[in-house]
Amino acid sequence: MAYVATRGGERAIEQAERLFRAEMGRIEKARVAELRAALPYLIDRVMGEASLYDEDLAALALAQTGGELSEAVLLLRAWRTTQPRLATAEVIEQDGLFTHRRISAAFKDIPGGQILGPTLDYSHRVLATEVLQGDAFTPDPVTPAQAPAPAHQPSVSTWQAENELVDLPEPDPAKGGDIPDLTREPLLFPSRRAHTLQSLARAETGGVLALGYAAMRGYGQAHPTVNELRLAEAEIVVTHPDGRRFSAGRVKVSEAEVVDKKGEKLSLGFAATFGWNEIKCIAAATLDLNSPGAEKGAPTEEEFFLYHTEGVESSGFCIHFKLPHYVTFQSSLDAMRDAKAKRAAKSGEPAQ
Amino acid sequence: MSLSDLAKPWAAMSYGFLDASAKRELRRKMVKAVAVPGCQMPYASREVPMARGWGTGGLQVSLTLINPKSVVKVIDQGADDSVNAASIRRFLARVSGAMTTTDTLTASLIQSRHRIPEEKLSDNQVLVLQVPNPEPLRPVQPNMSIARQMHADADYSRMWLQLYEQIVCSGRVMQGASYPSLVNGRHVMTPSPIPRWDVPKLHMAEHLTILSAGREKRLFAVPPFTRVEPLVFDDVPFQVEDHADLSCYRSGARGFFMNEIPQDDGTSQYELSDSEYGVKTIRDREGDPVRFGETWYKNGKFS
Amino acid sequence: MIAAIPAFTEDEAQANAAFEALLWALSRPGQIRTLPAPGESGLIAALIDRECKVFCADPLLMPAVLRTGAEIAEADRADHLFLGEMRDLSVLDQLRLGSDLYPDEGATVIARARLGEGQALRLKGPGIDGSMSLRVSGLPDGLWHKRADLIRYPMGFELILLDGDRLAALPRSTLVEVL
Numbered sequence: 087m088a089y090v091a092t093r094g095g096e097r098a099i100e101q102a103e104r105l106f107r108a109e110m111g112r113i114e115k116a117r118v119a120e121l122r123a124a125l126p127y128l129i130d131r132v133m134g135e136a137s138l139y140d141e142d143l144a145a146l147a148l149a150q151t152g153g154e155l156s157e158a159v160l161l162l163r164a165w166r167t168t169q170p171r172l173a174t175a176e177v178i179e180q181d182g183l184f185t186h187r188r189i190s191a192a193f194k195d196i197p198g199g200q201i202l203g204p205t206l207d208y209s210h211r212v213l214a215t216e217v218l219q220g221d222a223f224t225p226d227p228v229t230p231a232q233a234p235a236p237a238h239q240p241s242v243s244t245w246q247a248e249n250e251l252v253d254l255p256e257p258d259p260a261k262g263g264d265i266p267d268l269t270r271e272p273l274l275f276p277s278r279r280a281h282t283l284q285s286l287a288r289a290e291t292g293g294v295l296a297l298g299y300a301a302m303r304g305y306g307q308a309h310p311t312v313n314e315l316r317l318a319e320a321e322i323v324v325t326h327p328d329g330r331r332f333s334a335g336r337v338k339v340s341e342a343e344v345v346d347k348k349g350e351k352l353s354l355g356f357a358a359t360f361g362w363n364e365i366k367c368i369a370a371a372t373l374d375l376n377s378p379g380a381e382k383g384a385p386t387e388e389e390f391f392l393y394h395t396e397g398v399e400s401s402g403f404c405i406h407f408k409l410p411h412y413v414t415f416q417s418s419l420d421a422m423r424d425a426k427a428k429r430a431a432k433s434g435e436p437a438q
Numbered sequence: 439m440s441l442s443d444l445a446k447p448w449a450a451m452s453y454g455f456l457d458a459s460a461k462r463e464l465r466r467k468m469v470k471a472v473a474v475p476g477c478q479m480p481y482a483s484r485e486v487p488m489a490r491g492w493g494t495g496g497l498q499v500s501l502t503l504i505n506p507k508s509v510v511k512v513i514d515q516g517a518d519d520s521v522n523a524a525s526i527r528r529f530l531a532r533v534s535g536a537m538t539t540t541d542t543l544t545a546s547l548i549q550s551r552h553r554i555p556e557e558k559l560s561d562n563q564v565l566v567l568q569v570p571n572p573e574p575l576r577p578v579q580p581n582m583s584i585a586r587q588m589h590a591d592a593d594y595s596r597m598w599l600q601l602y603e604q605i606v607c608s609g610r611v612m613q614g615a616s617y618p619s620l621v622n623g624r625h626v627m628t629p630s631p632i633p634r635w636d637v638p639k640l641h642m643a644e645h646l647t648i649l650s651a652g653r654e655k656r657l658f659a660v661p662p663f664t665r666v667e668p669l670v671f672d673d674v675p676f677q678v679e680d681h682a683d684l685s686c687y688r689s690g691a692r693g694f695f696m697n698e699i700p701q702d703d704g705t706s707q708y709e710l711s712d713s714e715y716g717v718k719t720i721r722d723r724e725g726d727p728v729r730f731g732e733t734w735y736k737n738g739k740f741s
Numbered sequence: 742m743i744a745a746i747p748a749f750t751e752d753e754a755q756a757n758a759a760f761e762a763l764l765w766a767l768s769r770p771g772q773i774r775t776l777p778a779p780g781e782s783g784l785i786a787a788l789i790d791r792e793c794k795v796f797c798a799d800p801l802l803m804p805a806v807l808r809t810g811a812e813i814a815e816a817d818r819a820d821h822l823f824l825g826e827m828r829d830l831s832v833l834d835q836l837r838l839g840s841d842l843y844p845d846e847g848a849t850v851i852a853r854a855r856l857g858e859g860q861a862l863r864l865k866g867p868g869i870d871g872s873m874s875l876r877v878s879g880l881p882d883g884l885w886h887k888r889a890d891l892i893r894y895p896m897g898f899e900l901i902l903l904d905g906d907r908l909a910a911l912p913r914s915t916l917v918e919v920l
Contacts, residue, residue, distance in 0.1 A: 402490025
């Protein structure tokens with residue numbers, strides 16, 4: 087009887103998966119390539135949350151999951167976690183970034199200039215419905231500037247530090263394998279700086295935004311001014327076992343510095359992530375800015391926001407409530423009925 | 439030396455999915471968990487090809503322990519045929535080549551969510567329990583750092599107060615599953631959301647139990663012959679679910695933990711929660727040769 | 742999507758079997774278990790990698806430890822200590838014992854001894870049904886008193902004793918009485 091049931095269960099889950107995959111149909115290389123080309127910002131978001139920089143794998147994960155983002159990120163994380171560590175890249179400084187976009191809200195102009203770069207910030211958000219009528223949407227060509235903006239700029243906080251407006255954090259001397267690695271060590275509190283930044287870097291964008299927004303609306307102690315927001319490419323420099331340094335390629339990164347006045351100086355919040363994801367970086371940097379001295383249990387307290395913005399964990403736990411819980415439920419029912427019977431016995435009424 | 443010397447030969451997947459370094463970390467933590475029974479040991483907790491909250495902690499422990507000679511049983515709510523149990527069992531088998539079984543007696547490794555089988559486990563078996571929330575103090579202290587300090591101080595006063603309040607308000611302790619228990623006289627532990635019925639099965643048992651929470655990144659253990667004492671007051675004894683007198687409508691078995699099945703007429707029927715024990719009972723009734731193990735409960739009484 | 746069962750390599754097999762023996766022995770203090778091969782190699786394969794800090798008193802073991810990529814550390818920083826034949830107790834004073842907050846930071850000590858002969862010990866605690874007796878020799882005098890002095894449960898250290906391919910383990914939770 088139950089032998090059949092066992093096979094039945096297995097057959098059911100197999101068919102359920104087939105049903106899901108049937109909608110996406112056959113996945114070929116061309117689809118992955120198309121996704122990669124068509125959805126760079128989604129690819130970026132997924133790579134950031136997966137903490138795995140590979141546009142093809144990210145596109146494949148999206149193809150395989152039909153764009154179910156939590157599933158795509160989990161797929162990449164589960165692949166990533168089994169990969170060997172071959173080398174640790176050299177530290178990347180802000181002024182070494184090949185910068186596409188860098189803006190500051192703190193000053194009208196900044197050393198190196200305000201560089202708008204690619205953005206939809208000032209676009210009119212109008213759907214190009216003509217595409218559905220058969221008329222292609224052809225973006226106007228970019229007119230190159232007469233003098234290109236410099237590719238490398240210092241951070242705004244460097245200028246502020248020179249002017250004694252902000253105290254920059256002490257550089258962490260850890261190198262190579264000594265750099266704490268969140269994916270190989272548990273997150274414990276108070277969190278190590280590296281773990282905090284790594285955790286924010288791979289946090290779920292929506293989760294970071296929700297808590298960051300709470301802080302911005304007044305559930306935090308600090309009000310952010312965007313000191314600088316930067317979209318860039320970072321050179322990944324590693325050392326070959328024979329001692330030669332070489333570039334393993336460039337990865338897209340985004341970073342945000344936000345500041346708030348704290349006495350006579352500015353306090354600084356920072357976040358960076360793989361890929362170009364401005365909302366996540368501003369929100370994450372805002373949480374970072376707010377976390378010193380935050381009360382236990384406040385949304386701006388480190389333990390609170392790091393735990394609750396971990397997308398693979400939060401989404402997994404959320405969907406786990408779909409699993410049967412009838413044993414625990416039965417156990418609770420038993421306690422409730424017994425309590426009711428005891429109460430009835432006490433008051434002399436018949437128990438139900 | 440070249441870069442390829444540093445890399446392992448390419449393989450689509452490591453044995454048991456987890457790479458060697460992940461397994462070593464889990465082993466190191468299991469050593470400490472066994473050495474300090476009931477104390478939550480933090481671990482990195484790698485992502486596995488299953489959603490967090492779906493047994494990834496138990497899975498990581500099983501994947502570390504498993505070898506081609508293992509015989510694996512996986513249950514969810516007591517049932518081998520539950521869809522998630524089937525999924526985990528299939529995954530364990532396909533990444534390890536281990537045999538699978540539904541028979542509690544022949545399994546060397548049992549991964550379970552929310553139940554301990556009714557047949558006694560022996561010293562050559564390891565029970566791996568999936569844990570959603572490893573922190574028994576969470577209801578009184580959601581902050582993990584403060585809760586950790588309370589464990590360090592063996593400060594369980596708030597826990598006791600909560601139990602006391604329940605007795606005052608409801609005449610009994612209202613905790614259903616996950617009944618907090620004192621391990622080796624030192625650490626209060628959640629036994630995972632097993633029913634109270636199963637908690638005595640951890641006390642002075644012959645088998646090793648490892649409890650692992652993947653999402654929360656904590657694992658802990660109850661070695662054999664270790665005291666596991668539910669938190670109770672002297673004058674309000676620990677009470678398991680009132681299932682001793684219920685009979686399974688499918689198998690006729692009596693005196694075990696049951697699932698309640700609501701009926702159209704407003705009544706309930708009951709079936710054995712330990713599905714394989716139910717199967718054995720039915721097969722035995724039909725005259726098949728069946729080997730029953732000794733059960734923890736006899737005639738509905740723990741012995 | 743997984744085509745074939747991944748290979749159970751020689752390394753995997755050794756580490757898996759050694760850990761199975763260790764976990765069994767640690768869960769049942771004083772009961773002797775057999776390792777897949779004599780000596781420390783199985784335990785090194787099972788436990789040690791570049792995330793560990795290892796104190797190694799036995800020069801013959803050093804190459805095997807170095808190959809794991811572990812950091813070689815002084816005893817007071819080490820999470821694993823391979824003592825080989827234990828000559829005196831001094832190293833124990835430097836052991837990391839963890840804290841009440843993080844008992845897992847207590848060290849794991851692996852030493853050689855002769856199991857089943859010599860000093861009789863009575864063991865009690867988790868993993869032991871009542872009490873258990875174990876005979877051990879080849880360890881420095883006063884070890885058991887020193888161990889009792891150091892352990893402030895849940896702070897403490899784990900002691901793993903190797904005799905060829907035989908292994909016994911004494912977690913910090915075990916009370917040792919010298920008979």
